[in-house]
Amino acid sequence: MNIFANIPFMKYLSFLLLLFTFFVILFIIFVSRMPTIRSNLSIPLTHLNRIDDVRMETDDVEKRSATAFRPLCVKCGVFGAQDGSGYAEFGNTRVLAQITGPEGDGKWEEAYAKVTITLKGVENETKVAELRADMTSSLSAVIFVNKYPGKVIDIEVTVLSDDGGVLSTAITAVTLALAHSGIEHMGLTASAHVTLRQNGDYITDPSTSEAEDAIGGVTFAFVPNLGQTTCVNLYGRIPLKATSPLLEFARQRAIALVPAIHKAVVNSVKERK
Amino acid sequence: MEVHISDDEKLFLIHGVEQDIRNDGRACADFRPMILERGVLSGTNGSCRVQLGQTTDVLAGIKLELEAYDPIAEKQPKQPMSFHVDFSANASSQFAGKGGDQYGEELSAAFQVAYSRSLDIIPNLSKTQLAAGYRWKIHVDISVLQWAGSVPDACSLAIIGALSDLEIPEVDVTPDDGGKVSIVLKRPRIGGDVRDEEVPVAMWKLIVTSCPMLLTVSKIGTANLVDCSPEEECCIRSQLLIGVAKNLESTPESDDANEYDITCVKQHGGGLLEMESIDDMTKLATRTAKGLYEAIGNRLNTEEKRKPGHSFLL
Amino acid sequence: MSIEISGPPLVSPWMMLTMSDARNDIDKDKIVIPGQAVCDAPQQFMRGHGTYIRDGEIVSSLSGVVQQLNRLLMVKTIKQRYAGEVGDVVVARVVEVQAKRWKCDVSSRLHANLPLGSVLLPGGDFRRKDVEDEEKMSEFLKNGELICAEVQQVQHDGTLMLHTRNNKYGKLQQGILIKVPPHLIKKSKKHFHTLPYGMAVIIGCNGNVWVTPALPETTVEEDGSHVHEFQIVPQDIRLVMIRVAACVRLLRDYSISIFLNSLTTCYEMSQPYDIKELSEQETSSRLAYLITARLLQELQQQK
Numbered sequence: 029m030n031i032f033a034n035i036p037f038m039k040y041l042s043f044l045l046l047l048f049t050f051f052v053i054l055f056i057i058f059v060s061r062m063p064t065i066r067s068n069l070s071i072p073l074t075h076l077n078r079i080d081d082v083r084m085e086t087d088d089v090e091k092r093s094a095t096a097f098r099p100l101c102v103k104c105g106v107f108g109a110q111d112g113s114g115y116a117e118f119g120n121t122r123v124l125a126q127i128t129g130p131e132g133d134g135k136w137e138e139a140y141a142k143v144t145i146t147l148k149g150v151e152n153e154t155k156v157a158e159l160r161a162d163m164t165s166s167l168s169a170v171i172f173v174n175k176y177p178g179k180v181i182d183i184e185v186t187v188l189s190d191d192g193g194v195l196s197t198a199i200t201a202v203t204l205a206l207a208h209s210g211i212e213h214m215g216l217t218a219s220a221h222v223t224l225r226q227n228g229d230y231i232t233d234p235s236t237s238e239a240e241d242a243i244g245g246v247t248f249a250f251v252p253n254l255g256q257t258t259c260v261n262l263y264g265r266i267p268l269k270a271t272s273p274l275l276e277f278a279r280q281r282a283i284a285l286v287p288a289i290h291k292a293v294v295n296s297v298k299e300r301k
Numbered sequence: 302m303e304v305h306i307s308d309d310e311k312l313f314l315i316h317g318v319e320q321d322i323r324n325d326g327r328a329c330a331d332f333r334p335m336i337l338e339r340g341v342l343s344g345t346n347g348s349c350r351v352q353l354g355q356t357t358d359v360l361a362g363i364k365l366e367l368e369a370y371d372p373i374a375e376k377q378p379k380q381p382m383s384f385h386v387d388f389s390a391n392a393s394s395q396f397a398g399k400g401g402d403q404y405g406e407e408l409s410a411a412f413q414v415a416y417s418r419s420l421d422i423i424p425n426l427s428k429t430q431l432a433a434g435y436r437w438k439i440h441v442d443i444s445v446l447q448w449a450g451s452v453p454d455a456c457s458l459a460i461i462g463a464l465s466d467l468e469i470p471e472v473d474v475t476p477d478d479g480g481k482v483s484i485v486l487k488r489p490r491i492g493g494d495v496r497d498e499e500v501p502v503a504m505w506k507l508i509v510t511s512c513p514m515l516l517t518v519s520k521i522g523t524a525n526l527v528d529c530s531p532e533e534e535c536c537i538r539s540q541l542l543i544g545v546a547k548n549l550e551s552t553p554e555s556d557d558a559n560e561y562d563i564t565c566v567k568q569h570g571g572g573l574l575e576m577e578s579i580d581d582m583t584k585l586a587t588r589t590a591k592g593l594y595e596a597i598g599n600r601l602n603t604e605e606k607r608k609p610g611h612s613f614l615l
Numbered sequence: 616m617s618i619e620i621s622g623p624p625l626v627s628p629w630m631m632l633t634m635s636d637a638r639n640d641i642d643k644d645k646i647v648i649p650g651q652a653v654c655d656a657p658q659q660f661m662r663g664h665g666t667y668i669r670d671g672e673i674v675s676s677l678s679g680v681v682q683q684l685n686r687l688l689m690v691k692t693i694k695q696r697y698a699g700e701v702g703d704v705v706v707a708r709v710v711e712v713q714a715k716r717w718k719c720d721v722s723s724r725l726h727a728n729l730p731l732g733s734v735l736l737p738g739g740d741f742r743r744k745d746v747e748d749e750e751k752m753s754e755f756l757k758n759g760e761l762i763c764a765e766v767q768q769v770q771h772d773g774t775l776m777l778h779t780r781n782n783k784y785g786k787l788q789q790g791i792l793i794k795v796p797p798h799l800i801k802k803s804k805k806h807f808h809t810l811p812y813g814m815a816v817i818i819g820c821n822g823n824v825w826v827t828p829a830l831p832e833t834t835v836e837e838d839g840s841h842v843h844e845f846q847i848v849p850q851d852i853r854l855v856m857i858r859v860a861a862c863v864r865l866l867r868d869y870s871i872s873i874f875l876n877s878l879t880t881c882y883e884m885s886q887p888y889d890i891k892e893l894s895e896q897e898t899s900s901r902l903a904y905l906i907t908a909r910l911l912q913e914l915q916q917q918k
Contacts, residue, residue, distance in 0.1 A: 153406070154406075154409065154410045154413050155410070156406075157403075157407050157409065157410040158407070158410035158411070158413075158414065160403075160407070161407035161410065161411075161567070161569070162567065162568070165568055165569055165570055165571050165572075166568070166571075168571040169539075169571045169572050169573050244418075244564075246566070250576075251573070254573065255575075255576075256573035256574060256575060257573065257574040257576060257579065258568065258573060258574075259568050260541070260566050260567065260568045260574075260579060261566070261567055261568075262563060262565060262566035262567075263414045263417060263564070263565055264417065264418060264564070265418040265421060265422065265546070265562045265563075265564050266562060266563050266564075267548070267561075267562055267563075268560075268561045268562065268563055268583070268584075268587055271563050271566070271580075271583055272580050272583075275576070275579060276576070305708065305710075305758075305759045306759065306792075307708070307757075307759045307761050307787075308757075308759075308760070309760070309761075309787070309788040309789050309790075310761070310789070310790065310791070310792065312789060313789035313790060313791070313848065316847045316848065317848075317853060317857075320847075320850055320853070322850070322853055322854065322857065323857075324791050324857060324860065325857070325860075325861065325864075325890075325891065325894060326858070326861055326889070326890025326891040326893070326894075327617075327891050328616075328617075330616040331616060331617045331618075331891065332617065332618045332619070333894070334619050334621065334894060334895050334896070335618075335619065335620045335621070336620070336621055336622065336623050336624075337620050337621075337622070338622055338623050352623075354894070355894075458620070588616065589616065589618070592616050592618040593618055595618075597620055599620070600620040600621065600622070604622060605622075
């Protein structure tokens with residue numbers, strides 16, 4: 029028999045305790061499925077060269093599950109001077125995006141806007157070309173270019189530090205900058221980088237060292253409200269059978285990122301009010 | 302190439318491809334007739350020219366270079382090929398000056414991705430690693446002479462043709478003073494009183510039966526197409542660049558799904574795409590690759606050596 | 616799926632044709648190259664197009680064939696941009712909408728003009744064109760759209776003035792456009808042909824051949840816009856159209872002049888082959904040879 033059975037107050041308390049633990053467990057489950065979000069934004073502009081390795085080697089980062097992202101920080105609207113700006117940080121990969129435009133440059137006269145991308149902070153020229161092609165393709169799909177005839181939208185992407193997954197980080201930064209800029213577009217773009225190991229394991233958002241033994245990977249970007257893909261960038265050597273599950277996994281991961289991006293945009297709108 | 306077609310013409314074309322009838326009588330998965338010839342440039346170590354549908358014309362040439370690298374800095378062997386695609390102003394006036402540079406860089410980058418694991422894919426490519434610190438570097442330069450659609454497809458065929466034409470010298474590696482090595486061309490002695498320099502150098506060739514191909518698959522209306530003509534390229538909703546490579550380790554009896562590896566998928570030129578479409582388009586690319594491997598294999602086996610002194614343009 | 620990789624052709628189309636008799640009708644002496652004297656007795660002749668006078672001699676400035684019209688000597692070249700003549704039927708593409716006129720590309724040296732006053736607007740022929748019509752111009756014909764028109768006037772700088780003041784001219788809708796060199800088009804009384812295979816073709820004098828399900832009958836609605844035909848062309852008609860288009864390309868590739876008879880001959884003779892085979896070297900060269908032979912034979916019978 030329960031020793032508290034005779035005391036009504038204690039009986040009530042035990043019930044409360046049970047309920048409380050239940051909620052705590054629920055909360056833990058919920059939190060563990062969400063990406064870890066760093067709430068303190070500090071753009072490391074003053075110490076760009078110093079990559080914060082100490083923070084990255086804590087246990088919760090090293091031993092994260094296959095579905096967890098690295099600690100991330102997203103911010104919509106960083107500077108006031110540009111038409112739009114955004115910042116995204118996944119672990120040690122940090123990308124800043126700024127948008128100028130739409131404005132006329134005196135040369136472009138087509139009935140739609142030209143989207144140009146300038147990349148800074150990436151040394152390898154082949155890599156620059158690849159990133160630029162993928163981002164231009166992804167962005168021109170969502171921006172209503174027909175609404176800005178004869179205008180140029182110039183997007184400057186600065187890679188502050190690269191530790192794997194630059195493309196997905198850059199797309200996230202640009203989508204935030206786009207939301208900040210007031211340029212009409214179809215919806216936010218969520219993007220995730222996933223790699224595949226030889227034994228069939230997935231790694232979400234790996235750092236450069238984590239991706240070393242991967243046989244291939246994919247950066248996947250899509251517009252959640254349309255359910256349509258805007259960017260696929262698959263590399264490595266992946267058996268035909270494994271491509272479809274890999275893409276689906278990447279899509280699930282990108283969906284997990286949507287609330288974080290959403291929150292960042294909402295916050296920026298609140299701030300401006 | 303600048304092609305303008307009216308909305309009604311587009312409508313006619315889109316209805317057509319949805320019925321699997323294209324404006325030149327092909328079905329959606331058909332290629333235009335192709336011409337492939339090797340050994341067209343005598344100044345290169347390997348060359349190939351591919352003409353697609355009498356209009357798209359690309360020329361690929363390969364130069365070899367003996368490269369010294371730092372074996373301590375590079376623990377993992379890097380793949381030895383580098384690609385450069387150049388769009389000639391002949392192909393279209395919009396490529397004049399620096400016009401073609403950006404597109405060329407993007408295509409080169411895509412080939413770089415498609416071939417990034419070529420050391421695993423091409424069986425004897427690791428032979429280009431001569432000794433610690435020395436390797437053959439393979440520079441592949443592609444020139445697009447004429448443009449009438451599906452340039453990446455023509456380029457990948459030209460690359461495979463040129464790689465199969467490539468002759469790499471055999472070398473002897475002997476240890477030298479100071480921990481270095483000396484690399485000497487191998488000349489098999491055939492006896493007699495021929496001087497060493499006059500003996501031809503032994504050569505070896507790459508096995509190209511599994512070289513990655515970069516194919517374009519385009520979505521027009523609800524249909525997936527390969528090898529688009531310029532008019533069809535005006536109607537494209539979205540396009541994927543898909544790199545496919547044959548997996549030589551798999552048994553030939555097994556189904557297609559095991560036989561091929563995907564080395565690259567890129568969404569190209571904007572546009573939105575359904576998730577299921579990507580899967581369909583990858584499958585179409587694999588089927589096409591199967592046909593292309595067969596066709597190019599036949600062509601490479603039956604090709605006769607071209608007569609010296611004949612220009613490839615005739 | 617059909618994928619075919621072959622070697623370069625052993626015989627080029629031109630070699631194929633020189634082997635046949637089709638190109639023997641030209642007198643070798645009449646072919647001139649730039650800088651060559653056109654005739655022996657320059658005093659008796661006047662210089663025409665493609666010639667100039669140097670040291671009292673009439674010299675060619677083009678490579679082509681000498682043609683004589685009474686005392687006028689001119690050189691007709693094979694490859695040249697389209698030079699229009701009054702009354703020609705052309706297929707043109709609108710490239711610019713300007714105030715009171717459309718600029719059209721007719722693959723000539725200059726863009727042709729189609730004035731607002733020369734088109735058939737709703738409300739009958741003799742209606743005055745007012746400001747409202749001017750504002751609606753781009754609704755009526757947009758950039759990139761194809762029209763079929765007649766050359767009304769050739770201005771002294773070579774600009775063509777077009778008109779579509781007839782029900783058979785006007786905007787073209789669904790169909791296939793094939794560009795051929797203008798010299799291949801044989802001028803005839805009729806350039807609109809409804810073929811007995813359930814479709815029609817317009818052979819524009821400027822080298823644009825339009826293959827279409829039916830001839831345009833400009834049906835202009837009261838609100839000024841064309842009736843849009845969004846319906847899908849039936850499969851059997853589409854196949855015929857594609858075959859005809861393939862025939863035009865074949866005739867173009869082998870430099871056979873394009874007119875009703877050559878087109879129907881080609882169509883009939885291509886029946887044993889698949890449509891996509893017509894673009895293959897082997898089939899097309901054999902077919903071209905047979906067609907030229909047939910056409911020559913018919914020509915001789917007429918004589």
